Each structure stands twice: as C-alpha cells, then as structure tokens.
Amino acid sequence: MAERRIRILLSKPGLDGHDRGAKVLARCFRDAGFEVIYTGCHQTPEQIAAAAIQEDVDVVGLSCLSGAHKYLFPQVVKLLKAEGADDITVIGGGIIPEQDMQPLYDAGLKALFTPGAKLDSLVEWINTNVTPRA
Amino acid sequence: MKELGQKVLAGDVRSASRLIRNLEDQIPGTHVAMQEIFTKTGNAHVIGITGAPGAGKSTLTDELVFSWRQRNKTVGVLAVDPTSPFTGGALLGDRIRMLRHAEDKGVFLRSLATRGSMGGISKAVGEGIHVMDAMGKDTIIVETVGVGQQEVEIINHAHTVIVVLVPGMGDEIQALKAGLMEIADIFIINKADRDGAASLYKEVTNMVHMSVTKGGWEIPVLLVESVQEPKKFAESVSAVCDKIEDHYRYLVDKNLLSERLRRKTAAEFNEALWAAILQPVLNDLDAGGEMEKMVDQLLKKETDPYTLAAEVAVRYKNKV
Amino acid sequence: MITDDLVNKSSALRQKWEDEVKKIVAKHPDQKESWTTVSDLGIKRIYGPEDIKDMDFERDIAYPGQYPYLRGCQPSGYRGKYWTFRMFSGMGTAVETNKRWKYLLATGQTGLSTAFDFPTLMGYDTDSPKARGECGKVGVAIDSIDDFRDLISGIPLDKITTSMTINPPATILWAMYIACAQEQGIPLNKIGGTIQNDMLKEFIAQKTFMCPPEPSVKLISDTIEFGTKYVPKWNTVSISGYHIREAGSTAVQELAFTLRDGMEYVEDVVRRKGLQVDEFAPRLSFFFNSHIDFFEEIAKLRAARRIWAKAMRERYGAKDPRSLWMRFHTQTAGCSLTAQQPYNNVVRTAIQALAGVLGGTQSLHTNSLDEVLCLPSDHAVQIALRTQQIIAEETGVASTIDPLAGSYFVEALTNEMEEKAWEYIHKIDDMGGMVAAIEKGFPQLEISDASYKFQKQIDAQEKVMIGVNKYVQEDEQVDIPIVEIDDSVEAEQLNRLAEVKRKRDNRKVAETLKDIEAACKKGENVMPYCIEAVKNYATVQEICDVYRGVYGEYRDPGIY
Known part of the structure; x- marks a missing residue:
C-alpha cells in the first residue's frame, strides 16, 4: 500500500562529540514512527549534505553544542541548495543564544530547539510542519 | 516518472535516491521509471553481506568499499536495518561506520528499513539493486540484518553471498545449521584477534569440507583482523576483495551467473x-x-x- | 558496630513506627508512589540501625587516613587547606585566556584549569578545514608552543598548579608545558598539575577521540611512565566520570565505569611498562560529577574512595598507602542546569558543590549560571567562585571531616552504591576488560539506555526540573548577558599560525616529526620526542597526524 514515511537525517556537525541529545532524539524519532538515519558526530557540512541527498530525507536535524552553529548550520543549508535540494527542511538544536536565532532563520533554518525542549514538542513540530514529499 | 528513469540512467544521485524512496513507499506509477531502466541493468556484480548483529558487517562493508575504490570501481551500498514492529519507525545507523565515503561521487550509500517485510530484507532491495545498477555502479553491496532462516532471501538478489561470523557470539554454528551454510559463497571470521577465532575457523572449515561443493567452487573461510589494527585490517579485507572477484570470475567462466540471475528474475x-x-x-x-x-x-x-x-x-x- | 541487641530493639520500634505510618498514609496518601534518586535508586522512607547491621567500623569505616579511606585520604581534612578552588576556563586566543586566568587568581582562585577549543581537543590546527567555525569557541586555541607561551605568561609554574583538559593530544600539550618550564629554568620536579589524558571515557562518553583504544592507552602509559621518572608532582591522568555522567549515565554507572577505566590503566602500565604499582599509582587522579541528588552524590564519592582502596590493595597488591588514595576533582553537573530561569542554576550549583565538599573532594569547579547559554561571563564566574568560598568559609561544613559518617541513610546508600558498582566492574572483567567492553559497546549502550529513560521521565514529569517541566514561566524573558567569541579570533589565530610556520626551521620540524614516528613504530616512549618537536614549533596537528598515520584513526562503532 502506498505510504510515505518521514525520513530524517540526524547529524552532529563540527568537532563536538556531545551526542547525548542527538542519541536521545534518534530513539525518540524512531519511536514516533520516523525512519531515522543517524550519522554520529564529527561531520563536515559537506558530508551531511551528501548524506541527506543520498538518503532522500525530508528533514535534516543538526545538533551542535560547541558554539560553531553560526558557521555550520547555514553551511549545510547552502550546500543543499547548491545541489537543488532546498526542499529538505533543516532544523537545529543545541546551545544557541537568542541573538543567533534570527540570523539562523534568515539563513534558512526552519526551526531551532534549545536545552529543555520536550521530545514531544519536536515530534509535533515535525508532524505539523513536514509533509513527506509527494 | 519517465524523466526520473532517464536521470537515474545518467547517474543522478538525487533521482536515484528518490526512485528508491518511491519504491519503498510503493508510490503508484513508480513502475514507469523501472520500465525505463530495467533493460539497461544487469552489469553490476551484486554482493550480499549477512551475519548476526554486532558481527561487524558495516565496518567490513566500509573497508570493502574502500578496496574497490582503490581498484577504480564505483560502488553502491544498500544497508538494511530493521523496522520497529511496534512503532513502524527505524533507526538506521550503518552510515555511521561508512562516513569517509560520504563525499566520494563514486559511492552511493542508501539505508533501507525492512518495513515489516518477511524476508529480513526490505522489499525494495531487489529494485534498489536495479536502480544502482542502472546508475552504472560496478559493484553493489547489500548488507542485510538479522540472523536465522529469514535472511537466506539474500540469495535471490546477490551473485556472491558473504556470511560474516564472529567469535564469542555463541550461536554461529546454530545459525549455520539454520540455513546460512547453504547460501554462503565466502565465510568471514571477523575480529580474528578475539579468543575463539581459531576454533571457530576450524569448525567452519570442517563444515565447509563436509558439505557438498558448489560445482567446483571451494568455499573459502577467511580471517579478518580487528579494525583496531588498521593496517592488518585493511590487508585482510583487501584479500576478501580478491576472493570476491575470484568468485565473480568463477560464476562468469562456469556460466553460473545466468543461473543466479534466473532465480532473481523469477522472484x-x-x-x-x-x-x-x-x-x-x-x-x-x-x-x-x-x-x-x-x-x-x-x-x-x-x-x-x-x-x-x-x-x-x-x-x-x-x-x- | 551494631549489636544484635540494638537491632532487636530497633526492629521493634521500627515496626511500631511503620504501623503508625501506614495509618497516616491510608488517610493522607503520599504525594507520589515511588521515591527514587535522580538515578532511579529506590529510597526508603527511613533508615535505621538494621540497614547497616553488617557493617564493621574498622573494616568499613575507620578514620580519615586509615584503610579503606572511606572518610578521606588525608588525616587532617580541610583544616590545613581547603580544597583547591579550580575554575575551568579558556576562550578565544591564548592572550585572552591568560587575562582571564590572572583575573581569577586575583579573585582568590587557587589553581588553574584550561579549557581548549575543539580543534585543539581533537588534534587539528586552526588552519584545518575541519576546524572551520570552531576556533576559540569553547576554549583557548593552541596550535604551537608560541601560543602556549602566551597562555602561561606571568604565571609562576613552580607555585600554581595547572590542570589541562586535554585527551588525544595530551602528550603534546604536556610537552609544551614541560618545554616552557625548561625555558624558564624551572626543574621538572617542581612543576605540578594535571592532564586529563583519559581516553577510555572518550570512547565511552565524550567522543573526543583520535586513534583506536589500544594505542590510545599506550600513549597514556607513556605519560604515566615519563611522569613517574621525571615529573613526579604531575597527575598524568585524571580518570573521569564527569563526562560519563554528562552523557546521561546513572551515578552507579559513573562510579563503576570510571573506576574500571582506572583499573584498565593500572593493568596496562604494569604490563606494558613493567613498573611496580606503587611506583606510579600515587599519581593517578580522578574527576567526578556532582549532580543534583544530594545524598546520592555524597554516597558515590565516599564509595569511590573505598572501592579504589580495596581494588588497589586486593587486585593489584599495592602496599604504599598513597597508591590506595583516591584523590579527585569534582565539577558540578552541567547537565542539571537549565536555560529556563537561569538564575536558579546558582542554587543548583551551590547544593552540588556542597555535596562535593561533604563527599571530601580535593578540588572543585563550580559551574556558572550562564553555562547552559554561552561561555561564562566574568560576573557569573565570580558568583560561582564565591559559592565555593561561602561554603568553605561561612557555612562551617569544612570544620569537621566527613560529617555524615555513621548516618544510617548515608552509610546504607554508600554500601549500595559500592555493591552495584562492583557488579558492573565484575561484568566488565568478564568481558575481558574495559577496552573489550567498549568494543562491544557495553558501557555506551548502558548510558544511552539510561539517558533515554531519564528524558522520558522528564517528559512524563516523573522527574522534575524546575522551570523546564514544572513551575514553567511562560513568555520568560532571559536577561543574561551573552558572551560570544568574535569570529575575528579565527582570522587572528590563522595569521599567527601562518607566521609560526613561516618563521620556523621546517627541516628541523620534519626531522623531529620523523623521530616521533620512529618512536611510535618501535613502541618507545614518545614524550622526549614530543618535547623536542614542540620546542621546534611542530604544531598540535602535525604531531597528531603522525599518531594517526602510525596508529590509524578510531572509527565510532556507532552504538546508541
């Protein structure tokens, strides 16, 4: 039976290895019925963009706690766009100061989650805002 | 959809991954693209890698990909992980062990969830192979999940089947008796530095000798060193690569490839x-x-x- | 200690009390059914003599400075000297960090602790493509000894001890410190400090890794051997549970995995270097987390001392009492802080710091209230440091040693922590040790399970985080000044590095790198060669590339 299932790539760009949040999210998304491709940590934006395209995902979720999100998150969006894959929704999470939020949204991030975000709220955001491609 | 097929034939990754997605999701009309590409397939060497969880299949696949890239072959990988029977979701983590190929244009890696298919491998695997074949990949590796009788379905799709065993898991021999023995073209004893590797090697070799030979192909049992010893690991995997190529030549020489293809085609x-x-x-x-x-x-x-x-x-x- | 007579009397009284409680609860039910620690250990409504009836005072408790060192290693407690107030800091360039250090010393800090940026931590130079966007963000950027000299400028290396949170490139950063001391004419037996240098917990928890476990442990053994011989006051490894806990483990897992890591290092040095346990064990140091569950943390720290003493004496035959001492640094739990209502973090940190002190820590870092939002501001750091000073000098808790000893509850909980930790330790023994367990993904998976469970409990409000899932303030305006590292730091550091590479004798660099490579291949101690290389301006990445070339790169087995 035809049935679109949401596919999500979860990745940690940059050199930071604090993957507690990413791993908890990976399990949570699986339990929400999504197909989760988890790439682990220490990824370059180039690797993430290439993986997102090969995996034909609907969403790329980035987690970064090192403060390098200002460079890394927009870079992923930019690379996806260059490959004509700007229909992929890119969201991010981590320690993101308020003043960085608007520039990141302007750069094409669709949602940003900071510490304390409930798992349910993330699942809900995806269910509300992401329709698997037709 | 027709356009999609053409793009796949031109090697476009985005289209290929979309086509595989459409196949997985069983989107109506997908067969149009498949019709487009089917007649252009049949050139790739398809390798199935199977074994228990934790046997080190992904790490081995990663190194095999590396070996073939060294030999200037393009590679496609279909990595299958189980779908949760409770939620329908899946955690696909094979990529994590194959990161270094992410940007290599000669490698296309795609993760698939079983989506409750009975055979231990996703229904989309067979068609996924065609897609990668049509893209022009020289070698296609299918890494399947689980252990036991169901995974023998891999035999319907692969030309060369590799069964990966690892010492200390306890149930290797049981698994062999349960049907893996018949499907293996090559056995690998992975993590050969572990206790019990030598005895497992002996046991499997004995079983191989006692079983009926496959029309002149002597099933090799190969040791692969621990990945923690990068040099030895790379050398032993390169030797596996040689054996796989030997097997392919054997299939071609003995005209056995068509027999396998026939089985796949019928399925x-x-x-x-x-x-x-x-x-x-x-x-x-x-x-x-x-x-x-x-x-x-x-x-x-x-x-x-x-x-x-x-x-x-x-x-x-x-x-x- | 507890006589049968006492147990009999107590049991009778307890029965009476329980009956009374039952009646009350029947009328006014408890607020919730199960009462557990933050790590899910069940807690009784009350503890009494019967809960510790099997304890023997001499065998299990005794006095400070007496086996099994439950109550502390030093006989004199905090009266002679408080714990070291050691605030972890580092940001931007070496010059900036040096300024922060001098500020901290001026406000009463007694030891330094270095945070490095991610490229340094991972063994990359600022000019590596992998370092883009990361320079100076979470700590100080160090590429060559040129930066290191600026970092320690004006710091008396023979008086102040410096801790360096550095793991895969620990040999290199330590070599820089040693080289600087030599340049200043300070003998190596006069310098003191710590390199974290604990790779096992990186594979388990924090993922700052470079080479596979086996050669990683070899490099650690090199530093332990070198320190034993030439830098006797240096702690060459800080065996860390902090990051294991931050990755979401329980208190018991933190305790067990950390101590089992320590045992792995002991075994490796004995086997590989042929040293006697008592030659090096006194310099092994530890690093724990102090989380929010007050008594659980105190019990954990007390249990840690007793387990280590027993393990060193019984498993490894150590005879020197100093080998049996577990000396540790403590840091309050970063993961317990909330971005919501951040001023509450001051309260959390104070309670956690108090637990660390009551647990008998030798050194303490208190987190700043803004650390969940950004790098700590000067003001926030000052409050955190003042928290320690208030505990030390106002509250009176440092007047007496191990004040909670003999508490039915604390002793029972300490025993329970120890017992559960040994279960894990034996399980890992059965797997063939920690390196083997890591390869199987055992500790990684245990932690993942625990952290997922905790998050579910938070979401279900079974566990409470004020401001996050209870007493939430809608439309909260957070008015915390945010410290940010300017992107110009990266450009500045790139220039510096280019300058160093232009000025140095590149032939000499290549030669010293070749020497390191040869030492690696022969299995020789790399330390003397590293010191020579850094003196000739070989960079962190250049030396790490040699390691990566010889030993290979570790691949994350991807266990979650």
Missing part, C-alpha cells in the same frame, strides 16, 4: 505479478469495505477461507 517476476494481480484486488476489496465483511463472515464460521477465495478469484478473473 522478481513473482513480486511483479503479485503487485499487478493481487494488489488491485486487495485494494478493491478494502475500499469497498468488503474485506471487513468477509473477515466477519469467517470469524462467525459462516464460511471458510478456501471457498471465499475461490469466489473472489472467479469474480475478478476477467477484471485484472
């Missing part, structure tokens, strides 16, 4: 028939609510499944 045709004949019937019964009613009838023991099925067959005979 696929079977599935295509299912999709073409049975699926529309099921859809129709579902849509009209008739399916529910029939199940009710059966529950009340008003009739039996055989009679009911025969009635349905007669009714739809001229429609499909």
Whole structure:
C-alpha cells in the first residue's frame, strides 16, 4: 500500500562529540514512527549534505553544542541548495543564544530547539510542519 | 516518472535516491521509471553481506568499499536495518561506520528499513539493486540484518553471498545449521584477534569440507583482523576483495551467473505479478469495505477461507 | 558496630513506627508512589540501625587516613587547606585566556584549569578545514608552543598548579608545558598539575577521540611512565566520570565505569611498562560529577574512595598507602542546569558543590549560571567562585571531616552504591576488560539506555526540573548577558599560525616529526620526542597526524 514515511537525517556537525541529545532524539524519532538515519558526530557540512541527498530525507536535524552553529548550520543549508535540494527542511538544536536565532532563520533554518525542549514538542513540530514529499 | 528513469540512467544521485524512496513507499506509477531502466541493468556484480548483529558487517562493508575504490570501481551500498514492529519507525545507523565515503561521487550509500517485510530484507532491495545498477555502479553491496532462516532471501538478489561470523557470539554454528551454510559463497571470521577465532575457523572449515561443493567452487573461510589494527585490517579485507572477484570470475567462466540471475528474475517476476494481480484486488476489496465483511463472515464460521477465495478469484478473473 | 541487641530493639520500634505510618498514609496518601534518586535508586522512607547491621567500623569505616579511606585520604581534612578552588576556563586566543586566568587568581582562585577549543581537543590546527567555525569557541586555541607561551605568561609554574583538559593530544600539550618550564629554568620536579589524558571515557562518553583504544592507552602509559621518572608532582591522568555522567549515565554507572577505566590503566602500565604499582599509582587522579541528588552524590564519592582502596590493595597488591588514595576533582553537573530561569542554576550549583565538599573532594569547579547559554561571563564566574568560598568559609561544613559518617541513610546508600558498582566492574572483567567492553559497546549502550529513560521521565514529569517541566514561566524573558567569541579570533589565530610556520626551521620540524614516528613504530616512549618537536614549533596537528598515520584513526562503532 502506498505510504510515505518521514525520513530524517540526524547529524552532529563540527568537532563536538556531545551526542547525548542527538542519541536521545534518534530513539525518540524512531519511536514516533520516523525512519531515522543517524550519522554520529564529527561531520563536515559537506558530508551531511551528501548524506541527506543520498538518503532522500525530508528533514535534516543538526545538533551542535560547541558554539560553531553560526558557521555550520547555514553551511549545510547552502550546500543543499547548491545541489537543488532546498526542499529538505533543516532544523537545529543545541546551545544557541537568542541573538543567533534570527540570523539562523534568515539563513534558512526552519526551526531551532534549545536545552529543555520536550521530545514531544519536536515530534509535533515535525508532524505539523513536514509533509513527506509527494 | 519517465524523466526520473532517464536521470537515474545518467547517474543522478538525487533521482536515484528518490526512485528508491518511491519504491519503498510503493508510490503508484513508480513502475514507469523501472520500465525505463530495467533493460539497461544487469552489469553490476551484486554482493550480499549477512551475519548476526554486532558481527561487524558495516565496518567490513566500509573497508570493502574502500578496496574497490582503490581498484577504480564505483560502488553502491544498500544497508538494511530493521523496522520497529511496534512503532513502524527505524533507526538506521550503518552510515555511521561508512562516513569517509560520504563525499566520494563514486559511492552511493542508501539505508533501507525492512518495513515489516518477511524476508529480513526490505522489499525494495531487489529494485534498489536495479536502480544502482542502472546508475552504472560496478559493484553493489547489500548488507542485510538479522540472523536465522529469514535472511537466506539474500540469495535471490546477490551473485556472491558473504556470511560474516564472529567469535564469542555463541550461536554461529546454530545459525549455520539454520540455513546460512547453504547460501554462503565466502565465510568471514571477523575480529580474528578475539579468543575463539581459531576454533571457530576450524569448525567452519570442517563444515565447509563436509558439505557438498558448489560445482567446483571451494568455499573459502577467511580471517579478518580487528579494525583496531588498521593496517592488518585493511590487508585482510583487501584479500576478501580478491576472493570476491575470484568468485565473480568463477560464476562468469562456469556460466553460473545466468543461473543466479534466473532465480532473481523469477522472484522478481513473482513480486511483479503479485503487485499487478493481487494488489488491485486487495485494494478493491478494502475500499469497498468488503474485506471487513468477509473477515466477519469467517470469524462467525459462516464460511471458510478456501471457498471465499475461490469466489473472489472467479469474480475478478476477467477484471485484472 | 551494631549489636544484635540494638537491632532487636530497633526492629521493634521500627515496626511500631511503620504501623503508625501506614495509618497516616491510608488517610493522607503520599504525594507520589515511588521515591527514587535522580538515578532511579529506590529510597526508603527511613533508615535505621538494621540497614547497616553488617557493617564493621574498622573494616568499613575507620578514620580519615586509615584503610579503606572511606572518610578521606588525608588525616587532617580541610583544616590545613581547603580544597583547591579550580575554575575551568579558556576562550578565544591564548592572550585572552591568560587575562582571564590572572583575573581569577586575583579573585582568590587557587589553581588553574584550561579549557581548549575543539580543534585543539581533537588534534587539528586552526588552519584545518575541519576546524572551520570552531576556533576559540569553547576554549583557548593552541596550535604551537608560541601560543602556549602566551597562555602561561606571568604565571609562576613552580607555585600554581595547572590542570589541562586535554585527551588525544595530551602528550603534546604536556610537552609544551614541560618545554616552557625548561625555558624558564624551572626543574621538572617542581612543576605540578594535571592532564586529563583519559581516553577510555572518550570512547565511552565524550567522543573526543583520535586513534583506536589500544594505542590510545599506550600513549597514556607513556605519560604515566615519563611522569613517574621525571615529573613526579604531575597527575598524568585524571580518570573521569564527569563526562560519563554528562552523557546521561546513572551515578552507579559513573562510579563503576570510571573506576574500571582506572583499573584498565593500572593493568596496562604494569604490563606494558613493567613498573611496580606503587611506583606510579600515587599519581593517578580522578574527576567526578556532582549532580543534583544530594545524598546520592555524597554516597558515590565516599564509595569511590573505598572501592579504589580495596581494588588497589586486593587486585593489584599495592602496599604504599598513597597508591590506595583516591584523590579527585569534582565539577558540578552541567547537565542539571537549565536555560529556563537561569538564575536558579546558582542554587543548583551551590547544593552540588556542597555535596562535593561533604563527599571530601580535593578540588572543585563550580559551574556558572550562564553555562547552559554561552561561555561564562566574568560576573557569573565570580558568583560561582564565591559559592565555593561561602561554603568553605561561612557555612562551617569544612570544620569537621566527613560529617555524615555513621548516618544510617548515608552509610546504607554508600554500601549500595559500592555493591552495584562492583557488579558492573565484575561484568566488565568478564568481558575481558574495559577496552573489550567498549568494543562491544557495553558501557555506551548502558548510558544511552539510561539517558533515554531519564528524558522520558522528564517528559512524563516523573522527574522534575524546575522551570523546564514544572513551575514553567511562560513568555520568560532571559536577561543574561551573552558572551560570544568574535569570529575575528579565527582570522587572528590563522595569521599567527601562518607566521609560526613561516618563521620556523621546517627541516628541523620534519626531522623531529620523523623521530616521533620512529618512536611510535618501535613502541618507545614518545614524550622526549614530543618535547623536542614542540620546542621546534611542530604544531598540535602535525604531531597528531603522525599518531594517526602510525596508529590509524578510531572509527565510532556507532552504538546508541
């Protein structure tokens, strides 16, 4: 039976290895019925963009706690766009100061989650805002 | 959809991954693209890698990819992980061990969830192989999940089947008896530095010697060193690569490739028939609510499944 | 200690009390059914003599400075000297960090602790493509000894001890410190400090890794051997549970995995270097987390001392009492802080710091209230440091040693922590040790399970985080000044590095790198060669590339 299932790539760009949040999210998304491709940590934006395209995902979720999100998150969006894959929704999470939020949204991030975000709220955001491609 | 097929033939990754997605999601009309590419397939060497969880299949696959890239071959990988039977979700983590190839244009890696298919491998695997084949990949590796009888289905898709065993898991020999023995073209004893590797090697070698030889192909049992010893690991995997190529040459020389292809083709045709004949019937019964009613009838023991099925067959005979 | 007579009397009284409680609860039910620690250990409504009836005072408790060192290693407690107030800091360039250090020393800090940026931590130079966007963000950027000299400028290396949180490139950063001391004419037996240098917990938890576990442990053994011989006051490894806990483990897992890591290092040095346990064990140091569950943390720290003493004496035959001492640094739990209502973090940190002190820590870092939002501001750091000073000098808790000893509850909980930790330790023994367990993904998976469970409990409000899932303030305006590292730091550091590479004798660099490579291949101690290389301006990445070339790169087995 035809049935679109949401596919999500979860990745940690940059050199930071604090993957507690990413791993908890990976399990949570699986339990929400999504197909989760988890790439682990220490990824370059180039690797993430290439993986997102090969995996034909609907969403790329980035987690970064090192403060390098200002460079890394927009870079992923930019690379996806260059490959004509700007229909992929890119969201991010981590320690993101308020003043960085608007520039990141302007750069094409669709949602940003900071510490304390409930798992349910993330699942809900995806269910509300992401329709698997037709 | 037709355009999609053309793009796949031109090697476009985005289109190929989309096509595989459409196949997985069973989007109506996907067969148009498949029709487009089918006749152009049949050039790739398809390798199945199977073994218990934790046997080190992904790390081995990663190194095999590396070996073939060194030999200037392009590679496609279909990595299959299980779908959770409770939530329908899946955590696909094989990529994590194959990161270094992410940007290599000569490598296309795609993760698939089993989505509740019975064979331990995703239904989309067979078609996924065609897609990668049509893209022009020289070698396609299918890494499958699980252990036991179900994974023997890999034999329908792969030309060369590698069974990965690892010392200390306890149930290797049981698994062999359960059907893995018959499907293996090459055995690998992975993590050969571990205790028990030597005895496992001996045991498997003995079993291989006692079993019927596959028409002149002597099934090799190869040791692969721990990945924590990068140099030794790379060398031992390169030797595996040599053996796989030997096996392919053997299949070609003995004209056995066509035999395997025949099996695969028959299985696929079977599935295509299912999709073409049975699926529309099921859809129709579902849509009209008739399916529910029939199940009710059966529950009340008003009739039996055989009679009911025969009635349905007669009714739809001229429609499909 | 507890006589049968006492147990009999107590049991009778307890029965009476329980009956009374039952009546009350029947009328006014408890607020919730199960009462557990933050790590899910069940807690009784009350503890009494019967809960510790099997304890023997001499065998299990005794006095500070007496086996099994439950109550502390030093006989004199905090009266002679408080714990070291050691605030972890580092940001931007070496010059900036040096300024922060001088500020901290001026406000009463007694030891330094270095945070490095991610490229340094991972063994990359600022000019590596992998370092883009990361320079100076979470700590100080160090590429060559040129930066290191600026970092320690004006710091008396023979008086102040410096801790360096550095793991895969620990040999290199330590070599820089040693080289600087030599340049200043300070003998190596006069310098003191710590390199974290604990790779096992990186594979388990924090993922700052470079080479596979086996050669990683070899490099650690090199530093332990070198320190034993030439830098006797240096702690060459800080065996860390902090990051294991931050990755979401329970308190018991933190305790067990950390101590089992320590045992792995002991075994490796004995086997590989042929040293006697008592030659090096006194310099092994530890690093724990102090989380929010007050008594659980105190029990954990007390249990840690007793387990280590027993393990060193019984498993490894150590005879020197100093080998049996577990000396540790403590940091309050970063993961317990909330971005919501951040001023509450001051309260959390104070309670956690108090637990660390009551647990008998030798050194303490208190987190700043803004650390969940950004790098700590000067003001926030000052409050955190003042928290320690208030505990030390106002509250009176440092007046007496191990004040909670003999508490039915604390002793029972300490025993329970120890017992559960040994279960894990034995399980890992059965797997063939920690390196083997890591390869199987055992500790990684245990932690993942625990952290997922905790998050579910938070979401279900079974566990409470104020401001996050209870007493939430809608439309909260957070008015915390945010410290940000300017992107110009990266450009500045790139220039510096280019300058160093232009000025140095590149032939000499290549030669010293070749020497390191040869030492690696022969299995020789790399330390003397590293010191020589850094003196000739070989960079962190250049030396790490040699390691990566010889030993290979570790691949994350991807266990979650």
